[in-house]
Amino acid sequence: MASIIEGERSYARSRGLAEKAEQLIPGGHHLSGRPLLVGEDCPQYMARGVGARCWDVDGNEYLDYIGAYGPFLLGYANERVDAAACAQLQRGNLLSLNHPLHVEFAERLLSRFPGADMTVFMKTGSEATTAALRIARKLTGKRRVVRCGYHGWHDWCLPLEPFVPSGLAEQVLELNVADPGSLEVLLSSAPNEFAAVVVAPEMILPTRASVFHDLLNTAHKHGAVFVLDEVKTALRIKPGSFQRHVGIVPDMTTLSKALGNGWPIAAVVGKREVMSCAAGMHLSGTYHGETAAMAAALATLDFVDEHPVAEHVWALGERLIDGLNAAAAQHQIPAIAFGEPLPPMPFLKFTITNAAVNERVKAAFYRESFKRGVLLHPRHLWFISYAHTAEDIDRTLSVAEYAFAVARRELEAHPE
Numbered sequence: 047m048a049s050i051i052e053g054e055r056s057y058a059r060s061r062g063l064a065e066k067a068e069q070l071i072p073g074g075h076h077l078s079g080r081p082l083l084v085g086e087d088c089p090q091y092m093a094r095g096v097g098a099r100c101w102d103v104d105g106n107e108y109l110d111y112i113g114a115y116g117p118f119l120l121g122y123a124n125e126r127v128d129a130a131a132c133a134q135l136q137r138g139n140l141l142s143l144n145h146p147l148h149v150e151f152a153e154r155l156l157s158r159f160p161g162a163d164m165t166v167f168m169k170t171g172s173e174a175t176t177a178a179l180r181i182a183r184k185l186t187g188k189r190r191v192v193r194c195g196y197h198g199w200h201d202w203c204l205p206l207e208p209f210v211p212s213g214l215a216e217q218v219l220e221l222n223v224a225d226p227g228s229l230e231v232l233l234s235s236a237p238n239e240f241a242a243v244v245v246a247p248e249m250i251l252p253t254r255a256s257v258f259h260d261l262l263n264t265a266h267k268h269g270a271v272f273v274l275d276e277v278k279t280a281l282r283i284k285p286g287s288f289q290r291h292v293g294i295v296p297d298m299t300t301l302s303k304a305l306g307n308g309w310p311i312a313a314v315v316g317k318r319e320v321m322s323c324a325a326g327m328h329l330s331g332t333y334h335g336e337t338a339a340m341a342a343a344l345a346t347l348d349f350v351d352e353h354p355v356a357e358h359v360w361a362l363g364e365r366l367i368d369g370l371n372a373a374a375a376q377h378q379i380p381a382i383a384f385g386e387p388l389p390p391m392p393f394l395k396f397t398i399t400n401a402a403v404n405e406r407v408k409a410a411f412y413r414e415s416f417k418r419g420v421l422l423h424p425r426h427l428w429f430i431s432y433a434h435t436a437e438d439i440d441r442t443l444s445v446a447e448y449a450f451a452v453a454r455r456e457l458e459a460h461p462e
């Protein structure tokens with residue numbers, strides 16, 4: 047890696063591609079997002095990634111904490127996972143009938159989730175959460191749902207904007223994440239009309255086990271199926287899932303992201319009495335039975351069974367959070383690092399009261415981080431991978447020292 051005290055970087059090729067993309071791709075971004083730093087030069091196009099590192103199209107190297115938004119729990123281009131997928135590709139990755147891997151994958155996956163007896167597999171987290179809702183609707187004969195967090199891009203997951211079908215406002219209620227106890231009020235507002243409560247656990251604070259037991263019990267009291275959306279947290283949170291962390295058994299769980307370590311795979315796992323009603327339902331997708339991603343997922347499961355992955359990312363997350371808080375305090379920057387909500391998914395929040403000054407100081411911090419080869423997301427939680435090392439964290443903290451110093455100068459130039 048280039049020195050952490052290097053000078054300016056060029057992002058010219060990123061800029062050139064972004065200008066072309068503006069004409070070809072609505073919004074210019076495949077994740078319907080914005081550049082990391084809005085309105086200024088920053089890395090926008092990546093060329094390759096290995097382990098915890100990636101390189102942009104201008105040849106700049108980064109220690110990467112964005113991790114493509116979550117799939118790369120083992121790091122980019124994990125040799126064992128990718129070799130398993132590539133070997134499977136050679137055999138024809140999608141065939142005309144069922145494949146033995148479907149059964150093997152189902153058995154292996156279910157063995158990790160106590161209380162889950164059956165699974166359906168698909169390709170994306172959005173598909174998995176939508177399928178879980180549909181199964182819950184069929185099982186209960188009800189339509190309404192309470193959701194909490196980001197569950198994907200399908201109609202029922204979106205804010206109510208003019209482009210989603212009418213009627214959703216009545217069918218889909220959102221739980222106030224700061225007040226999980228309000229679930230009782232929501233479900234009581236239309237007794238016996240709710241099919242499901244779908245919760246992305248990273249949204250709920252505090253992460254105390256009793257809060258999740260209460261959510262599950264409240265859903266059941268009102269005849270609703272409890273779905274835990276572990277698309278981000280499965281395999282990542284010690285001892286291997288959020289539900290085991292807090293000791294609950296959801297009726298259904300949705301999975302994706304880390305499951306294939308970069309290969310597209312998703313699943314719903316759940317109790318037999320819930321999942322069996324999915325038999326004969328139309329949950330079909332041409333690519334759902336694709337086997338290269340399934341081979342990748344099996345290799346990922348082997349890897350996490352043999353290595354202390356969740357413990358490692360937890361410990362490194364704590365090290366990063368503690369170090370960032372110490373550095374922010376030392377440079378007198380109003381900012382707080384925290385697990386969002388748990389250490390393997392850390393974030394740094396700038397808390398200057400004047401919003402304009404906050405944005406300037408924050409941009410100064412991230413600009414400097416990129417320049418010194420650390421890719422942190424200014425607006426989205428970060429992901430630590432098993433490929434990150436304690437030395438990587440310490441290097442990141444050295445870069446943060448510089449970045450906080452630059453941020454401090456920005457704050458002094460534009461006081462609140």
Ligand SMILES: Cc1ncc(COP(=O)(O)O)c(C=O)c1O
Nearest residue numbers: 170171172196197198246277278
């Ligand atoms: C908790 C959760 N559920 C569902 C999804 C949707 O997954 P996908 O983007 O694969 O459709 C995401 C994606 O970030 C997520 O974090």
